[in-house]
Amino acid sequence: MIAYILRRVFQSALVLLIVGLVAFSMFRFVGDPVENMLGQERTQEDVDRLRDQLGLNDPFPVQYWTFLSRAAQGEFGISYRQGRDVADIIAERLPATLELAAVSGMLALVFGIGLGVFTAIRKDGWVSSTIMSVSLIGVSLPTFLIGILLIWIFSVELDMLPSFGRGDTVDLGGWTTGFLTESGLKALILPAITLGLYQMTLIMRLVRAEMLEVLRQDYIRFARARGLREKSVNFRHALKNTLVPVITVTGLQLGSIIAFAIITETVFQWPGVGLLFINAIQFVDIPVMAAYLMLISVMFVGINLIVDLLYFAIDPRLRVDGGAGGH
Amino acid sequence: MKYTTMTATALALVLGTGAYAETLKWARSGDALTLDPHAQNEGVTVAVMHQMMEPLLIRDPSGELVPGLATEWSVSPENPDVWNFKLREGVKFHDGADFTAEDVVFSFERALSEQSDMKGIISSIASVEAVNDYEVNITTKGANPILPATLPNIFVIDKGWAEANDVVGVQDVEGGEETYASLNVNGTGPYKLVSRENDVKTVMTINEDYWGKDEFPMVYTDIEFTPIQNQATRMAALLSGEVDFIQDVPVQDLERIKSTDGMKVLTAPQNRVIFFGLNVADELVGGNVDGKNPLQDIRVREAMNIAVNREAIQQVVMRGQSQPAGVIMPPFVNGWTEALDQYPEYDIEKAKALMEEAGYGDGFSITLNCPNDRYVNDEAICQAAVGMMAQIGIDVNLEALPKAQHFPLVNGLSTDMYMLGWGIPSYDSEYIFNFLYHTKGDLYGAWNGTRYSNEKIDEMTQAIASEVDLEKRNAMIAEMWEIAKADTVYLPIHHQVLNWAMKDSVGAAMDSDDQVKVKYFTID
Numbered sequence: 001m002i003a004y005i006l007r008r009v010f011q012s013a014l015v016l017l018i019v020g021l022v023a024f025s026m027f028r029f030v031g032d033p034v035e036n037m038l039g040q041e042r043t044q045e046d047v048d049r050l051r052d053q054l055g056l057n058d059p060f061p062v063q064y065w066t067f068l069s070r071a072a073q074g075e076f077g078i079s080y081r082q083g084r085d086v087a088d089i090i091a092e093r094l095p096a097t098l099e100l101a102a103v104s105g106m107l108a109l110v111f112g113i114g115l116g117v118f119t120a121i122r123k124d125g126w127v128s129s130t131i132m133s134v135s136l137i138g139v140s141l142p143t144f145l146i147g148i149l150l151i152w153i154f155s156v157e158l159d160m161l162p163s164f165g166r167g168d169t170v171d172l173g174g175w176t177t178g179f180l181t182e183s184g185l186k187a188l189i190l191p192a193i194t195l196g197l198y199q200m201t202l203i204m205r206l207v208r209a210e211m212l213e214v215l216r217q218d219y220i221r222f223a224r225a226r227g228l229r230e231k232s233v234n235f236r237h238a239l240k241n242t243l244v245p246v247i248t249v250t251g252l253q254l255g256s257i258i259a260f261a262i263i264t265e266t267v268f269q270w271p272g273v274g275l276l277f278i279n280a281i282q283f284v285d286i287p288v289m290a291a292y293l294m295l296i297s298v299m300f301v302g303i304n305l306i307v308d309l310l311y312f313a314i315d316p317r318l319r320v321d322g323g324a325g326g327h
Numbered sequence: 328m329k330y331t332t333m334t335a336t337a338l339a340l341v342l343g344t345g346a347y348a349e350t351l352k353w354a355r356s357g358d359a360l361t362l363d364p365h366a367q368n369e370g371v372t373v374a375v376m377h378q379m380m381e382p383l384l385i386r387d388p389s390g391e392l393v394p395g396l397a398t399e400w401s402v403s404p405e406n407p408d409v410w411n412f413k414l415r416e417g418v419k420f421h422d423g424a425d426f427t428a429e430d431v432v433f434s435f436e437r438a439l440s441e442q443s444d445m446k447g448i449i450s451s452i453a454s455v456e457a458v459n460d461y462e463v464n465i466t467t468k469g470a471n472p473i474l475p476a477t478l479p480n481i482f483v484i485d486k487g488w489a490e491a492n493d494v495v496g497v498q499d500v501e502g503g504e505e506t507y508a509s510l511n512v513n514g515t516g517p518y519k520l521v522s523r524e525n526d527v528k529t530v531m532t533i534n535e536d537y538w539g540k541d542e543f544p545m546v547y548t549d550i551e552f553t554p555i556q557n558q559a560t561r562m563a564a565l566l567s568g569e570v571d572f573i574q575d576v577p578v579q580d581l582e583r584i585k586s587t588d589g590m591k592v593l594t595a596p597q598n599r600v601i602f603f604g605l606n607v608a609d610e611l612v613g614g615n616v617d618g619k620n621p622l623q624d625i626r627v628r629e630a631m632n633i634a635v636n637r638e639a640i641q642q643v644v645m646r647g648q649s650q651p652a653g654v655i656m657p658p659f660v661n662g663w664t665e666a667l668d669q670y671p672e673y674d675i676e677k678a679k680a681l682m683e684e685a686g687y688g689d690g691f692s693i694t695l696n697c698p699n700d701r702y703v704n705d706e707a708i709c710q711a712a713v714g715m716m717a718q719i720g721i722d723v724n725l726e727a728l729p730k731a732q733h734f735p736l737v738n739g740l741s742t743d744m745y746m747l748g749w750g751i752p753s754y755d756s757e758y759i760f761n762f763l764y765h766t767k768g769d770l771y772g773a774w775n776g777t778r779y780s781n782e783k784i785d786e787m788t789q790a791i792a793s794e795v796d797l798e799k800r801n802a803m804i805a806e807m808w809e810i811a812k813a814d815t816v817y818l819p820i821h822h823q824v825l826n827w828a829m830k831d832s833v834g835a836a837m838d839s840d841d842q843v844k845v846k847y848f849t850i851d
Contacts, residue, residue, distance in 0.1 A: 031731025035738075039368025040750075040762075041447025044769055047738075049441075053499075082525050083361050083498050084505040089525070148559045155567040163563040164555050165527065269555045271527045279526065279556075282700065284731045 008308050012301045017068075019297040023290060024064045032056075033080050033284035054080075067290055077287035081279065086287045090273060090295065095175050096166055097265070097272030101257045103188055104196030108257075109250060112200045113239075116207025120215065121234055123208075131204075138201035143260065147194040147267035154190060162187050164269040195264040199253050206249060210242035251307060255300050350549040351833070351845060354561055355574035358526045358554035363508040364434075364482035365443040365497045373480050374842045375552060378531055379421075380482035380514030383412055383431070384475055388836040388847055390659055390754065392475055396426065396483055396515060400475055407470040407795050408453075414461040418538050420485040421512070421519045428457035433486035433495075435465070442497040448477050448752060451792070469793040472800060473661075476753040488513040517543070517846040518550055528553050543846040544834075550845055565590070565828055572829040574841065578648045578703065584828045591831055594648075597823040598839040599750045601702055602655045603695070603712070604817050605631070606743040608778035613743055616691040622743065628815040629671075630681035634719045635712065635818055636673040644707045649821035654812060655749060655759065657822055659839065662756030662804040667812060670819065678719045690720025696742040697725060698733040703823055709746055737776040740767075745776060748823070750840070756804045760788040764811055779816040 034050050051057050055066060070077065076086035115135075119128040138146075155163035167183030169176040178184025214220065215238055223233045262274035269275070273292060280288035359375035360367045383397035396415055403409035418426040435455040438445045451471040456464050467474055489495050494508035512520040517539065518531035531550040539545075553570065555561040558577045564570045566587060576584070576592065584590045605622045606612065621627045637651035653670035656663050682688055695716075697709035706727040713723045723744075728736075736742045751758050765771035765788045766780035787807050794800040825841055834849030 029732075031729055032735040033731070035731055035734040037367075037444075039444045039447060040774070041368065041450070042444075043447065043773060046447075078505065081360055083363070083366065083509045084525070088505075092525075144557075148563075151560060151563045155569070156563050159567055163567055163569060164560050165553065267557050267560055269553075269557065269560060271524070275526065275556070282729070282731070 005309065008305055012305050015301050016294070016297055020068065020290070020294060021064060023293040024067065025060060027284075027286050027289065028060065030281060030289075031284045033286060036283050037080055071291075071294065076291040079280075079285055079288050081283040081285040081288070086291045089276065089288065090291055091174065092176075093271060093273045093276050095177065096270060097258060097261050097274060099178060100188065100191055100195060100264070100270060100272060101254075101261060103192040104199070105250070105254060105257055107192055108196040108199035108203055108253075112203025113207050113246070115200075116204040117211060117234065117239060119204070120208045120211030123212065132208075135201040135204060138197040139205075143194060143198070143263045144267050146197060147190070147264060150190045150194060151267075161190055163190075166271055191264050191268040191270050194267070195257060195261055198260070199250075199257060202253070203246060203250065206246055207239075207242055210245060211238055214238045214241050251303065255296075255303055258299065259296060348549070349547050349850060350551055351547040351572060351848065352551045352553070352570040353572045353574075353843070353845075354553045354555045354564055354570040356554065356556055356558070356561065359529065361498065361509040362512050362520070362523065363494070363498050363506065364484060364514075365438045365440075365445045366509065368444040368448070368480070370841060371554075375529060376482060376512075376514075377516070377842055378518040378550060378845055379512045379516040379520055380484065381516050382479050382481050382483065383414075384478050385844075386479045386838070386840065386842075388838040388844065390839055392479065395479075396431070402470075402472075402795070403464070408467050410465045410467070410471075410474050411458070412463050412465065414463065415538060416461050418515050419536055420488065420515055421534060422485070422488060424485050424487055424513075426483070426485075426515055427460045428463050429460075430486045431455065431463050431483055432457050433489065434483040435481065437484075437489070437495070437497060438481050440497055442499045444497075445481055449481060451477070470795045471793060472795050472797060473753060473755050473757065476755055480752065482514065484508075485513050517545060521549075526554060537846075539846065544849045545846050546834075546850045547845055547848060565830075568830070572827065572833050572835060574825075574827055574843070576826040576828045578646050578826070581646070581648070581826060581828075589831050591829060593827045593829070593835055593837050595825050595837040595839055596650060596658060597750075597825040597841060598657050598659075598752075598754075599702070599748050599823045600652055600655050600657055601649075601705075601708065601746065601748045601820045601823060602652070602817045603820065604737070604745050604747055604777045605815075606740075606776075606778055607816055608740075611693070611743050612741055613692075613694050616687075621685070621687050621691050622693075624685045624687075625815065626681045626685040627687060628818075630678040630685070630719055631716065631721070632815050632818050633671045633674055633678040633681070634715050634721075635820065636715055637670055637821060638673065639715075640708055640711050641821060644704050644711050645821070645824075648703070648824045648826065650824060652819040652821050654808065655763065655817050655819050656756060656808075657751060657839070660751050660754050660756060660759075662801070662808060664805075667808055675718050682719050688720070690722060692722035692724060693743050694724045694726055696733060696736050696745040697727045698730045698746060699727040701730040701733070702746070702748045705746060705748075708820060738774070740776060740778065742776065747774070747776070749774075752840070756808070757788070757791050760784065760791075760807060760811075763817070764788065764807075777816040779814070781810065781814065784810060 034047055037050060038046055055063055079086050079089055082089060115131055119131055122128045151163045154161045165187060166178050167187035168181040169178050169184055170180045178188055220233060220237060223237050261272060262278060265272045265274035266278050276288060277292045355371065357371045359372040360369055361372060364376055364380055381395045383395055384392045385395035387393045396418065397412040398415050399413040401411055403411050414428060420426060432455050437443065438449060439452060451467045451474065453466045453468045458464055492507040494506050498506040498509055510523060517534055517537045519534050521530040521532050523529045529552040533545065533548045555564055561573050562580050565573045581592055584592050605628055607623050609620060611620045641647060641649045641651050651670055652668060654667040695709055697706055699706040709725050709727060713725050716723045737745050737747060761771055762774045764775060764779065764784050766785050767775045784807055787803055791800050791803050794803065827835055827837060829835055832850055834851045836847035
């Protein structure tokens with residue numbers, strides 16, 4: 001078992017190294033940061049000096065190695081754009097993204113399961129058909145369009161919710177939260193809906209399909225024959241048995257909610273890491289781009305590692321042949 | 328009756344103090360990069376700093392140089408290389424420290440240091456000395472008649488404060504540490520920094536001890552500056568009333584704002600001209616045509632200049648929000664004349680005839696490099712140009728890239744035809760010749776991507792830098808423009824136009840540098 005875990009951890013580290021390598025090899029195509037860092041009146045001498053200081057003249061394997069060895073010591077350098085420590089900037093921005101992702105995830109889960117069950121039970125009603133048709137919008141419209149649409153309706157026309165930003169935040173020892181103020185909560189609504197809509201419709205359709213499948217099973221018929229109440233049949237017998245694939249998908253989607261936040265954050269000027277990343281690309285802020293990509297890949301690799309270990313715990317067959325089985 | 332009186336009194340109180348608590352909520356597309364006054368020579372950064380810090384001389388919204396921290400300035404009668412500045416007395420920094428000549432000397436030395444991004448603008452300065460507490464002498468390397476025009480973005484900070492907080496040097500990004508000065512301010516400006524969250528919000532409040540408190544309107548007591556990157560969101564924030572005033576208004580939304588009750592748009596010519604540069608070297612980067620570079624032929628360049636339909640670009644691409652140009656110099660710059668800004672009439676037949684005459688009747692192909700995130704509708708202008716060039720047989724292959732990739736092509740001389748925009752901070756022609764027309768070298772011609780090299784222009788560019796006889800100097804500038812315009816290595820397109828949108832109540836004082844000086848704002 002320990003050998004299995006070690007191997008998975010080793011593989012994860014390898015994936016991280018490769019992600020870093022690919023990311024680094026792409027940075028040179030994003031542009032030259034020096035152009036953004038120096039003003040119009042700079043001389044060639046300034047350009048050369050800065051390029052040299054930033055190590056941009058080094059061959060790319062050297063640049064990558066410098067980054068890795070510093071990152072291993074927890075040093076991600078200074079942002080070219082803001083002139084501040086990258087680790088500090090990311091730590092400052094991360095709460096915004098995580099809070100947004102958490103609220104969107106909750107919205108997606110609660111409404112997705114609720115509506116999924118509803119449309120499965122009343123599969124022929126006009127309400128269900130309407131919900132199903134409307135849910136197509138969630139799947140097919142691009143996120144930025146939904147965001148702008150919501151801003152237009154709820155901020156400009158109805159004047160109910162803020163169109164940008166995070167509202168007032170409260171600092172809880174390094175973690176800024178928008179949950180504790182009214183403006184912070186109001187500011188969360190539109191971005192959370194925008195970000196969670198796709199996942200919500202996905203979960204809803206999944207739950208509905210699974211429910212329809214389960215509702216045809218014999219044990220449901222027997223449950224009904226035993227005279228159990230509808231509620232009990234639907235939720236205790238049917239829904240429980242549909243949750244396994246839902247949980248798997250939700251876990252996988254968690255990562256993409258954080259990754260998709262880039263677009264939502266740009267539309268709503270939400271001060272999270274996604275917006276930071278977009279700004280970094282435009283400015284060719286290599287230290288920030290590198291740190292962000294590493295952070296995201298650590299997250300994805302971490303989630304996958306946990307999932308793998310869970311499989312290991314759940315599936316006894318993996319233990320028997322020393323983990324040779326794939327999945 | 329009694330109640331009405333009371334209401335009236337209350338109203339008067341509210342109105343009286345009402346002006347006392349007016350917040351200007353201001354949004355534009357980007358945030359200031361730093362608050363260190365000498366670390367970044369960038370538009371938004373400088374604009375934000377202008378509320379809190381001051382230079383010796385300020386450009387007022389009309390573009391005129393007016394006293395800032397200096398009250399009088401003149402060239403020393405004994406030595407044309409020395410400028411004397413009398414400083415304003417009784418000015419205090421935000422932390423209460425007195426403003427004196429040593430702060431000016433310190434700030435200029437800081438701005439001239441190697442890490443400073445501002446040193447390029449004031450590169451003519453050799454040294455700065457304090458004569459007494461309220462007088463400084465600036466010595467230039469050779470006479471510099473336009474020194475004052477280079478000073479409005481060189482901010483003065485307190486020497487004692489900088490020493491106490493270990494920010495004597497300008498922040499060095501690769502130096503490792505972030506500095507106190509990038510997040511804090513101690514200036515003499517009309518507003519003081521209250522709080523700043525990078526990319527989120529910068530809050531400023533009025534400086535009650537400001538020297539010009541009675542001289543300027545200063546109706547806003549607080550400023551909240553927010554970057555909103557997405558243009559649709561920025562528009563929505565204005566229309567929903569969450570912000571009072573926005574810059575970087577998308578041209579397609581101008582009509583929408585104008586037709587909204589309680590909103591208005593102000594328009595002014597911007598200090599930026601947009602043009603194409605042509606490679607006139609012996610070799611084309613993309614390979615010569617029949618062993619030659621057709622762009623070396625003045626007839627070809629003229630034909631291209633005639634084939635650019637500037638009015639169509641203004642009407643269709645810019646929706647009227649530009650001013651067609653005949654010279655690569657904004658109208659308020661010293662040296663500009665209406666005759667120079669005359670652009671050739673669009674005439675395909677004439678252009679074709681010129682191409683024929685030059686031996687390129689069948690045309691040739693060329694690559695046009697264009698930024699797609701730098702100027703207003705930059706890529707769309709280039710697309711329009713592709714069609715226009717096709718009419719005279721030039722097959723243009725458009726390559727539009729983000730600015731971070733485009734500018735290295737221009738500066739690395741790896742493009743044959745490129746778009747560039749140019750603003751002139753000194754409001755003087757010398758700046759244009761220095762950077763765009765002088766033969767490219769270490770000190771001059773830094774942005775000359777055309778390989779144009781004209782000995783006479785080079786000589787005169789260096790001569791006007793130290794010509795103190797202004798009449799003679801202006802005559803030289805006129806002569807240089809005549810040569811430059813005739814040689815047509817740049818095809819001018821248009822002068823950009825600035826648009827600011829705001830609530831009706833905001834009396835914004837527009838300036839061509841897009842800088843925003845809130846102390847000049849009024850409330851209508």
